[in-house]
Amino acid sequence: MKALKLRKVAIDTYKENVAYLHRDCPLYRSEGFQALNKIEIRDGLETTAVIAVLNIVDDENIIAPDELGLSEQTFAQFHGKEHSAVYVNHAVPPSSLRLVHAKIAGNRLAKKDFLRICSDIVNNRYSKIEITAFLVGCAEGGLERDEMLYLTEAMVETGTTLDWGESMVVDKHCIGGIPGNRTTMLIVPIVTAHGMLMPKTSSRAITSPSGTADTMEVLAKVNLNQDELHSIAQHQRGFIAWGGTANLAPVDDILISVERPLALDSKGQMIASILSKKIAAGSSHLLIDIPVGPTAKVHSQRHALKLRKLFEYIGDRTDMELEVIITDGRQPVGNGIGPSLEARDVMQVLQNDPNAPVDLKEKSLQMAGRILEFDPDIRGGQGYCLARDLLESGRALKKMEDIMALQGSKLISTRPAQFHYQVLAPEAGYVNAIDNLQIAHIARMAGAPMDKLAGIDLHKKLNACVNKKEALYTIHAEFNADFQFAKTLAVKNSGYTIGKNIEY
Amino acid sequence: MKALKLRKVAIDTYKENVAYLHRDCPLYRSEGFQALNKIEIRDGLETTAVIAVLNIVDDENIIAPDELGLSEQTFAQFHGKEHSAVYVNHAVPPSSLRLVHAKIAGNRLAKKDFLRICSDIVNNRYSKIEITAFLVGCAEGGLERDEMLYLTEAMVETGTTLDWGESMVVDKHCIGGIPGNRTTMLIVPIVTAHGMLMPKTSSRAITSPSGTADTMEVLAKVNLNQDELHSIAQHQRGFIAWGGTANLAPVDDILISVERPLALDSKGQMIASILSKKIAAGSSHLLIDIPVGPTAKVHSQRHALKLRKLFEYIGDRTDMELEVIITDGRQPVGNGIGPSLEARDVMQVLQNDPNAPVDLKEKSLQMAGRILEFDPDIRGGQGYCLARDLLESGRALKKMEDIMALQGSKLISTRPAQFHYQVLAPEAGYVNAIDNLQIAHIARMAGAPMDKLAGIDLHKKLNACVNKKEALYTIHAEFNADFQFAKTLAVKNSGYTIGKNIEY
Incomplete structure (x- = not known):
């Protein structure tokens, strides 16, 4: 040739x-x-x-x-x-493609079948249309729970697995969809202040206004290599870094690159995606947060319970200690949406600032408490109090500062964003609903997460009483084009529903 | 902006x-x-x-x-x-994408839903992965027969429809998969010699060694515009041209461009694809050929019957007179595989040459007979005899020459291909099986259909008695690289099974 x-x-x-x-x-x-x-x-x-x-x-x-x-x-x-x-x-078509055809035809696949498919995917043998065929074949009840387990294991085994050399490595994960919601940045300093090992790798935003890695990046460097991460974990018991550099469950990244533009929502795929990343990251104890609300990913308690069972089923079979909590997902958590505004919220909570958003603090303490209870020495039900002590004593703040210093602290800009626009209540009443999707959309159009200072600052949360023309939230933007775009969007649909009475 | x-x-x-x-x-x-x-x-x-x-x-x-x-x-x-x-x-994601999600979730779609999807597809609003999601959602029992009807209608309505100004426009279609099988090039001259209108647009090969348009192109120009086609139809009652230029059911072409690399075999999709093209081409009477055999597209009589019922169901609801025949698909039809070799077979049959392949002649007469019986003046069962008379009297040959002349006759090359290789019987016995797929694969690797002279010439058909080292077939190629590739493939697996006895 x-x-x-x-x-x-x-x-x-x-x-x-x-x-x-x-x-x-x-x-x-x-x-x-x-x-x-x-x-x-x-x-x-x-x-x-x-x-x-x-x-x-x-x-x-x-x-x-x-x-x-x-x-x-x-x-x-x-x-x-x-x-x-x-x-x-x-190129010879991947031999595992006939397994994809079998899946589309409604057949059950075995562990070795998922391994063959994942290994062809990770070796770039699948085109985007072949990946789509696999995803659609697995979507909507296409996977039995054993198959979700096999897919999870296959995604782990076709990538790198981290080993932190300890038997308890704690982690948390939220299935997403709630703007703000930066609990990770509070949980890590709290539980590591207690001495637990929590080497937290987080993602950047893909369709949301900010990911934990984007927000942490306002405070410290997050793009660290494996040696640096191990060294920080050794000294501080934890960190909050970007997880993109390690080759953890790489099949997942490839599947997501197709799944996302398709807006395909597959339960089995989501569970395998989350758990494979956590297993590959070396986590032994995991707390999963499922927010429920009309504009959250999960709309009903019934669906959340179903999802919880599936997480538990697979967690139990992969030697992972896994707990699921179902939380309030009816509105954003915290006030800020966008990297800098969220980082401000986090620091206010750590600093016990009276202006700190109460909902973010409470949710983080609840979750940190549950993680602390993974420690056999902590009595059931005592986690929350311990978490609160760690936070209110300032130990969590000290820990966060130490972690930031080791990751590489950043000079935090106190400059406000270039452009501001206040979205006002059209009439007096009560905040009956906040649309997570619309708020996220506006924040993103304003420039988040690319422009750290861009985003939305919420002034009124659910059930708040508002006067006519009182500010509901402020849009922050750095560029005029983005600003106009976000403004137009908010004028069309603010994302807020104001009613005469409080609705429960 | x-x-x-x-x-x-x-x-x-x-x-x-x-x-x-x-x-x-x-x-x-x-x-x-x-x-x-x-x-x-x-x-x-x-x-x-x-x-x-x-x-x-x-x-x-x-x-x-x-x-x-x-x-x-x-x-x-x-x-x-x-x-x-x-x-x-x-780009705003196509609004019909939520209908695709509904289909994936197992919901039934209505006529207007398929229309919206097809109209977004034809306007290039779907990416390849979105098209794949639609195809996989429709695959494998994903479509009820009413949905197949709706999809067919939607594909017709989102493209151009031809009108030949007559109430009877006959057509034929084979679901494919059988190498050789150039019946169209015999049926058109036979039935147009009888005076029926058969304006035949055919496809070029995509994965096969030759399409009817590729083979006809050896004899005459096939790339004609609509005015030319109408004029030829008026003078000669028919033609054999390439159908790619008219905008007939354009959604089908887009779906096929994804379906084919995926090797996705969806019954509903296939039926909608075939019938939409025929309806758009203005055909009123259609004969469908379903070959059955172990290496044909349909493997059993039972499956062929199921497919026949589906064709009939949709045909009856789209005002098309539709007949289905189930034929022998256990081996290639005719001896030549590849444009020039197939054209030679066709001309031999038309010229009543004693060397003409009997199976190609018989199948063509059977099918032409069925089409002739669409004519109310032809008594049931008399079509075959009439077809044979039209062929053996030389009227079909005369008709073919007239059609070729109007399309633009080509000087037929009598030069043999540059390279030849005879595949020999490894032992004496009987030809028990011929693998359509392997034969097609070898012919394609030899250069068909791009090199008109390349392909395979079969010397022995099913049940033939062969001596040890007797030639089973000859590979023809124009380029040495192709030749070596095809030879290697044939040496590895000739596609022939030779047994001690005849197997029935």
Whole structure:
């Protein structure tokens, strides 16, 4: 087979591998390649093989007939050098695809089947449409609970697993959907102040106005390597860092990159996604938070209970000590939405500031209490009081400062955002409902999380009494275009429902 | 909103719309676009809107920061001029996507739901992963027969419908999977010689070694516009042309572009695909051929019957006179596989050549007979004899020559292919089985249909008695690389099973 010269094409194709061949490339003609075909690219030593979707180029400035181009991410995976010799062939469809067909046909898959699928996915053998077929086949009752377990295990086994060298490594996870809600940044200092090990890796926002990693980044560096993380954990028993660098359950990231634009909501997929990441991160004790509310991810107590059973079923079979709490998800938790505003809330709670948002403090103490009770020395029911002592004594604040210092403290900007807009109550009454989705949408349009100072500051929460034209919340933005966009959105639909009476 | 300058990027992205934005484009920053996001592109007059997937470019030679690039196919859809002003925005997810979610959740969709989905698809509002979600949701018992009807109707209504101005327009269709099998090229001259109107548009091969359009192209031009087709139909009552230019059931083409790489076999989808194209093509009377065999698309009589009922159900509700015949699909039909070899078979049958393949002739006469019986003047059961008379009298050959002349006859090459390889019987015995899939695969690897002369010529068919080292078939190829590839494949697995006795 004839060699082509490798070339990096400066195009960002995100999670999709794309290769470029010139239409006059002799191989294109003789091998019968077509645009959107999948090809396999190998180096001369046959050590690296990458699967990519083919685009055909008609411009020699982009790629010459004797070259093979790879998009930026694909080039990075290939570990090759520019101009080195590469060999191209038709990619063989992944053999595990017939298992996906079996799943779509309603068959039950075994552990080894999920392992084969995950291992093909992690090796980039699946195209986006093949991944979609797998996800849709698994969606909506497509997975029995044993299959969710197998998928979880398969996602763990196709990635790296961290080992913290201790038998108790605590963790927490919220299934998401509630703006604000930065409990992690309070729980970590509280439980590590008690001496528990809580090496917390968090995600950045993808569709929300801020992730824990985005908010923590206002206070300290979060982009740390494994050596740094281990060292901080050793000295401080915990940290709050971004989890993106370790290769934990990498299949999950690939599935999410398809699932998210599709807005596909699959219970089995969500559970496997959460638990695989936690198991891979080396967590032994996990508290899961399921907020329930009309605009939360889970709308009813009944659904929350069903979800709890599934988490418990899989937790028990993967040697993880797992507790689930069902919380109030009818509105954002805390006042700030967006990295800086949320960081302010967190610091106010830690500093026992009288202006600190009560709901954020209470929820964090409840959850920290439950985690503290994983400690065999803590009597059942005593966790909350201990958590409160740790917080109100200032020990949690001290701990947070120590953690921030080791991660690399940041100079916190006290400058307000460039643009402000107050959303007012259209009439006097009571706040009957706050739409989590609309509030998150407005905050995101205002620039969060990309602009740290952008977001929303809530002045009125559920059941509050408001006068006509009293401010419900303030929109903060850094750029005029974003500001106008967010404003227009809020004027159209503020996300608040004001009624004559309190509704319970 | 700020304008960008439109630019064509010379990259072929086939059925996927791709747009290119430079990373330093001010819009990219302020609007929070990301790679793989979907964007909507409009011209200044707001007359055209195109949805495309975004790729981010880091090279000003490909695209400058004030430009928006479109891949070749996307640019063609946009009807814009290079350097004209265009406006970009986040694409709103297609509103019909929630219907796809409902389908995945197992709900029944109504006619208007399928119409909304198809109209979003035809307007390029669906990404490939969204199309996949729809297809998988409809796969494997996902569609009730009424839903298949609705999908069929929706696919017709979102495209162009041809009108031939007559009440009887006959057509035939084979569900595919059998190499050779060029009955259409015999049926059209036979039934048009009788005076029936049969304006036959056929497809090119996508995964098979040849489509009817590829084979007909050996004899005459097949790429004709609507005016030419109407004129030929008027003069000769029929033609055999490529159907790709008319905008018939365009949703089908888009679905197939995803379905095919996925190897997704969905009954409902197949039926809707076939019937929508036929209805859109203006056919009133249709004969459907379902070959049954271990390596055909349908493996058992039982499945063929089920499929027949579905075809009949939908045919009856779309005012189409529809007949289904179940045929022998245990082996290729005819001897040649690949455009030129198949064209030779067809011409031999028309010329009443004693070497003409008997099976191709018999099957074509059976089918032509059934179509002739659509004529109210033909007595039930007399169609076959009439078809045979039309063929053996030379009237069909004359008709074919007239049609070829009007389409634009080609000088038929008598040169043999460059490379030949005979696959021999490993031992004496009887041909017990011929694997349609393997034979098709080898023929394709030999260069069919791209190289007209490439393919396979079968010397022995099912139940034939063979001596040791007697030739089973000959591989024809035009390029050495293809030749070696096909040879290797045939040596590994010839596709033939030779047994001691005849197996029935």
